[in-house]
Amino acid sequence: MSDFAQTVKQQADIVKVIEGYIRLRNAGAQRFKGLCPFHKEKTPSFNVNGGSQQFFYCFGCQASGDVFSFVGKIENVSFPEAVRIVAQKSGIPLPKREFSSPEEAAEARLRGKLLDLHEAAAAWFEEQLRGPEGALAREYLAGRGMTPQGIKVFGIGFAPDSFGALRERLSGMADEATLRASGLFSSKEQGDGTQGPIYDRFRKRVMFPIANESGRVIAFTARTLETGDKAGAKYINSPETALYQKGQVLFNLDKAKTAIRQAGYALLVEGQMDCISLFLRGIQHVIATSGTAFTEQQVAILRRHTSNVVVNFDPDAAGANAAEKSIALLTEEGFNLKLVTLDGGLDPDRFIRERGVEAYTQAVMGARRQSDYLIERARQMFPGAGGEQKVKAMNYLLPHIRRIPEKLVRDQFAMDAAQKLGIDSAVLREELRQAALRRRDHVEVRLTALTEVERVLFRALAITNPEHEGARRAAVEAVTTQQMWFEGLSAFPALEALANRGSRDPMEVVVDQGQRALLAEALLGETEAPAEGVVRGAIQSLEQRRLEGQLRDIRAQIAEAERRSDFAELSLLTKKKLDLDKVLRQLKSGNPTGSSRMRSQAPRGK
Numbered sequence: 001m002s003d004f005a006q007t008v009k010q011q012a013d014i015v016k017v018i019e020g021y022i023r024l025r026n027a028g029a030q031r032f033k034g035l036c037p038f039h040k041e042k043t044p045s046f047n048v049n050g051g052s053q054q055f056f057y058c059f060g061c062q063a064s065g066d067v068f069s070f071v072g073k074i075e076n077v078s079f080p081e082a083v084r085i086v087a088q089k090s091g092i093p094l095p096k097r098e099f100s101s102p103e104e105a106a107e108a109r110l111r112g113k114l115l116d117l118h119e120a121a122a123a124w125f126e127e128q129l130r131g132p133e134g135a136l137a138r139e140y141l142a143g144r145g146m147t148p149q150g151i152k153v154f155g156i157g158f159a160p161d162s163f164g165a166l167r168e169r170l171s172g173m174a175d176e177a178t179l180r181a182s183g184l185f186s187s188k189e190q191g192d193g194t195q196g197p198i199y200d201r202f203r204k205r206v207m208f209p210i211a212n213e214s215g216r217v218i219a220f221t222a223r224t225l226e227t228g229d230k231a232g233a234k235y236i237n238s239p240e241t242a243l244y245q246k247g248q249v250l251f252n253l254d255k256a257k258t259a260i261r262q263a264g265y266a267l268l269v270e271g272q273m274d275c276i277s278l279f280l281r282g283i284q285h286v287i288a289t290s291g292t293a294f295t296e297q298q299v300a301i302l303r304r305h306t307s308n309v310v311v312n313f314d315p316d317a318a319g320a321n322a323a324e325k326s327i328a329l330l331t332e333e334g335f336n337l338k339l340v341t342l343d344g345g346l347d348p349d350r351f352i353r354e355r356g357v358e359a360y361t362q363a364v365m366g367a368r369r370q371s372d373y374l375i376e377r378a379r380q381m382f383p384g385a386g387g388e389q390k391v392k393a394m395n396y397l398l399p400h401i402r403r404i405p406e407k408l409v410r411d412q413f414a415m416d417a418a419q420k421l422g423i424d425s426a427v428l429r430e431e432l433r434q435a436a437l438r439r440r441d442h443v444e445v446r447l448t449a450l451t452e453v454e455r456v457l458f459r460a461l462a463i464t465n466p467e468h469e470g471a472r473r474a475a476v477e478a479v480t481t482q483q484m485w486f487e488g489l490s491a492f493p494a495l496e497a498l499a500n501r502g503s504r505d506p507m508e509v510v511v512d513q514g515q516r517a518l519l520a521e522a523l524l525g526e527t528e529a530p531a532e533g534v535v536r537g538a539i540q541s542l543e544q545r546r547l548e549g550q551l552r553d554i555r556a557q558i559a560e561a562e563r564r565s566d567f568a569e570l571s572l573l574t575k576k577k578l579d580l581d582k583v584l585r586q587l588k589s590g591n592p593t594g595s596s597r598m599r600s601q602a603p604r605g606k
């Protein structure tokens with residue numbers, strides 16, 4: 001780890017950084033808990049140590065590490081990138097950029113350059129919208145109820161009807177290869193297979209910028225103003241670039257994330273115009289999928305902000321299909337889902353413009369639970385009271401029921417379905433019950449309870465503060481020189497790894513998952529390092545336990561010798577027993593010298 005990374009790690013507060021992504025509650029003793037962002041769960045098993053150890057650990061999926069691993073994992077970025085992000089979040093000024101490889105440096109340079117190009121392009125599109133050529137676009141936007149203020153908030157612009165205007169504008173900023181990589185331009189393949197000259201990709205279109213979570217423009221959605229044959233696709237998007245991967249962006253999340261936390265849920269719509277329209281009318285916890293079904297990456301991103309979603313998709317058939325795919329994925333991922341259906345088959349944008357904010361808010365408040373929505377849909381698709389229709393309705397519902405991770409929720413769903421569909425057949429009810437049973441709940445790693453001695457040793461071996469070095473050294477010495485005292489402990493492999501960790505992080509050196517869970521359990525509860533006396537006491541209790549074990553063995557051997565009337569053996573064993581008794585007495589009276597003398601002589605247990 002570089003010096004800079006080291007500095008950042010010392011100054012950053014892991015709790016504050018993680019709270020920027022997920023909600024944590026204080027569980028006392030510098031321990032914080034929350035719902036794990038790395039696996040689906042409804043009860044928190046994600047823990048953060050906010051004390052001297054500064055690590056996170058999830059008892060559900062065993063994700064663990066320091067502040068950099070957290071950021072790296074959640075943002076899906078490399079280590080140097082994670083260091084930079086943590087530094088920025090913690091207000092630590094960045095030194096000259098450091099990269100671990102030339103490729104990484106080149107990649108970061110390219111991304112930086114592409115961000116600059118997008119910023120310049122967005123500003124230029126905005127300028128064009130205000131200019132004479134933008135008249136038609138302004139008219140279109142006004143027709144959709146957009147105010148100049150709203151246009152400014154979303155940075156909406158206009159790409160004029162030109163093949164070279166943007167190229168000209170940006171050509172001074174970057175070389176041609178970079179311009180090609182930006183996705184802002186197109187080119188045609190030549191006869192010899194090479195790409196021809198570049199030209200503006202977006203022409204005569206209204207430009208909606210797509211921002212990343214930090215609000216920087218990374219791509220555009222462009223709506224045509226042409227009608228008829230010349231129009232082409234109604235909407236075109238930027239292609240995937242080094243900045244933009246379609247399935248990894250939630251439209252408007254940058255603006256909505258604070259409101260989502262406040263509201264406690266996200267309102268999910270399909271279209272970007274729906275999203276913009278609702279946001280500008282004060283419903284700010286709204287994000288859009290941009291017309292396609294949700295991806296797993298989008299689900300992961302959303303989970304950082306909330307696990308409650310109210311879905312308001314377009315009511316048409318296509319909408320219902322995309323809606324169902326998204327619903328299926330969100331259900332599998334354990335989200336709490338509610339669904340809005342708007343009166344009159346209107347989409348959110350039209351509904352709020354025609355009926356007003358109040359009516360829309362009412363509709364969202366009246367959102368139905370996902371199970372009710374699906375049961376209702378099943379009834380509409382397979383109406384009638386006939387047995388055949390009921391079977392079809394049930395077959396439609398069964399996969400949805402199986403998908404739900406929580407057993408209680410599945411049971412409830414199955415019962416509701418049976419009741420509302422009027423299924424009185426025992427066979428069908430049994431089918432439903434089986435569907436509810438089949439899915440297993442998430443299984444957590446069960447911990448063997450740690451003994452107090454193991455806790456003390458873990459905490460001593462994990463000490464990083466030089467002030468408490470004495471306690472650490474006592475533990476290291478005992479673990480490395482008196483292995484047999486520790487071998488019976490369930491945490492022995494982790495203790496041994498810690499004793500040999502050098503200057504590495506405690507959580508880093510324990511590789512085995514079960515062992516790491518034990519270590520995390522011990523360290524999460526820690527407030528301060530154990531005193532040297534406490535550590536020595538713990539070690540002594542282990543030594544004592546071992547001696548007592550040996551005594552038990554000898555007593556058994558004595559009994560055996562008596563049974564065989566082997567008096568020579570008996571006298572030898574009795575002598576050993578007396579020696580051991582003496583050592584144990586001395587140990588208990590707090591005089592360890594006797595034990596040191598005896599260590600090499602004490603017989604090994606079986």
Ligand SMILES: [Zn+2]
Pocket residue numbers: 036037038039046058059060061062063
């Ligand atoms: Zn987890």
